[in-house]
Amino acid sequence: MSTGLSTLHEEDPTFIFQGDPELRQTLIFGQGELHLKIISERP
Structure with a gap:
């Protein structure tokens, strides 16, 4: 999960x-x- 969140932050x-x-x-x-809603709905 941390990898995905790091990618979103980048x-x-x-x-x-x-x-x-x-x-x-x-x-x-x-x-x-x-x-946050837009981020959570990203593929």
Whole structure:
């Protein structure tokens, strides 16, 4: 999963992800709800 997220970040630097060891989750950040929706629907 990290490889795919890294590729997305390389293509779109406004897309950011980071792991939270306390929550044991990967958090993603973008410019807004629409931005994240478009990224999540990419093939």
